Amino acid sequence: MPSPSNLPLHFHRDRTERELDARLDELLAKLRKNRPSEDPWMVRRAYEIAAERHRDQLRSSGDPYLTHLLEVAHILADMRLDATTLTAALLHDVTEDTEFPISRIEERFGVEVARLVEGVTKIGRLNMMAPEARQAENVRKMLLAMVNDVRVVLVKLADRLHNMRTLEYLEPAKQQRISRETLDIYAPIAHRLGMGIVRGELEDLSFRYLEPESFLALQKEVSDKAPVHKIFLEEVQGTIRSKLVENSIPAELEARVKGLYSLHRKIMRQERGLEQVYDLLAVRVITDSERSCYAALGVMHHIWRPVPGRFKDYIAMARPNLYQSLHTTVLHSGQPFEVQIRTQEMHRIAEEGVAAHWKYKDGKPAQEDDQRITWMRQLIEWSQELEEPGEFLSTLKVDLAPVEVYAFTPKGRVLELPSLRRATARAAIGSALRSPRTRAAKSAIGSICRNAKKPRRWASGCWRRKRATSAAALRKLQKKIC
Numbered sequence: 001m002p003s004p005s006n007l008p009l010h011f012h013r014d015r016t017e018r019e020l021d022a023r024l025d026e027l028l029a030k031l032r033k034n035r036p037s038e039d040p041w042m043v044r045r046a047y048e049i050a051a052e053r054h055r056d057q058l059r060s061s062g063d064p065y066l067t068h069l070l071e072v073a074h075i076l077a078d079m080r081l082d083a084t085t086l087t088a089a090l091l092h093d094v095t096e097d098t099e100f101p102i103s104r105i106e107e108r109f110g111v112e113v114a115r116l117v118e119g120v121t122k123i124g125r126l127n128m129m130a131p132e133a134r135q136a137e138n139v140r141k142m143l144l145a146m147v148n149d150v151r152v153v154l155v156k157l158a159d160r161l162h163n164m165r166t167l168e169y170l171e172p173a174k175q176q177r178i179s180r181e182t183l184d185i186y187a188p189i190a191h192r193l194g195m196g197i198v199r200g201e202l203e204d205l206s207f208r209y210l211e212p213e214s215f216l217a218l219q220k221e222v223s224d225k226a227p228v229h230k231i232f233l234e235e236v237q238g239t240i241r242s243k244l245v246e247n248s249i250p251a252e253l254e255a256r257v258k259g260l261y262s263l264h265r266k267i268m269r270q271e272r273g274l275e276q277v278y279d280l281l282a283v284r285v286i287t288d289s290e291r292s293c294y295a296a297l298g299v300m301h302h303i304w305r306p307v308p309g310r311f312k313d314y315i316a317m318a319r320p321n322l323y324q325s326l327h328t329t330v331l332h333s334g335q336p337f338e339v340q341i342r343t344q345e346m347h348r349i350a351e352e353g354v355a356a357h358w359k360y361k362d363g364k365p366a367q368e369d370d371q372r373i374t375w376m377r378q379l380i381e382w383s384q385e386l387e388e389p390g391e392f393l394s395t396l397k398v399d400l401a402p403v404e405v406y407a408f409t410p411k412g413r414v415l416e417l418p419s420l421r422r423a424t425a426r427a428a429i430g431s432a433l434r435s436p437r438t439r440a441a442k443s444a445i446g447s448i449c450r451n452a453k454k455p456r457r458w459a460s461g462c463w464r465r466k467r468a469t470s471a472a473a474l475r476k477l478q479k480k481i482c
């Protein structure tokens, strides 16, 4: 049998071309399945142009450049996005790398695809600037693009995800820079958009390059215990399944082990060992209705005693990124584990976030009412007041990982205050009290705005120590707000 190196060159080329074509067919099949009414011609045509324009380019891995474009499109197809987004994904590097002008994209594919490609290109075009300024400017562009059409950011996130998956082929300095940026900016944006799966993978990949020793140690620790965890999770799932059947609550179960980066962060923050992380192991109960969620919760607490202070009702009070579930921690033969109870719809939103609900209204992307996008709009509004890019970045990091604070008005309304920034705080209160713009709301806004003028002191003085003194902080807040 001839060794591969003895084969004529065209054989290799033919083989890769066949592989690429097969991957394209899979992409088109996904589109047909998810969106049967959409015409795939645009995607096929975009593929042909990309293949033509990137013909002689290779990735650092040695693969044809086209593999990157196809994989980015696949990530988006798996999120069930539309033909327009997949087309833009295939063309996202064509203007920058091959000087194919946006105007020609518009001619051939229409204004929507052109705008998406332009948005993605703009985000990546700022390489000439100083690192700090460049990053801040990138983020600003990204937020602006996101407000106009969130699909721009979805393409950019998919692009970053595939680049992170293939980061091993780059030199160490680049790996560090890209991972840092991913962890500081892209993963938090995915989180704010509610995209749990993308966020988790971005975090774990960045963690691997930024702190390889901690990553490997923790990975080993977790994988050493994997067989024990597996048996444990099967056992408790068996119990849960039979009890739910007994109570006629329909449900699918899913076991999950916490992601390495979020595990690492928790261990660092709580200065605890792996075994003391209560939600290292979790079982998800996915059921049909809200009513069944609460019924299932009752069943859980009937089987096992709940750990005090660990129950959270994110159904009644959704998180700012619209995540909903009931969380409770219970003990089974001395081992704590978390039960997460949600409906199928909540499950999809937890995993895919904004992508799960992305849809058209009257031929335009419908996102006016989405608070995940509203947050971006406020951040931009607020960022325009700032001059220093560094200041923008450091405050952005706070805004991307907000401490969630809930406050109650005397009439029992819940105010969710996602951060202490003036603009966001104002908006949070505004939206919490949207319809009846009462006097209480107005004075609350006034008080937040006054206090937010000294954001840092205000933060350390009251809000950020919320964890330690949450009851006291809430009382204080209540006094100020109501």
Ligand code: MN
Pocket: 068, 092, 093, 159
């Ligand atoms: Mn790319």
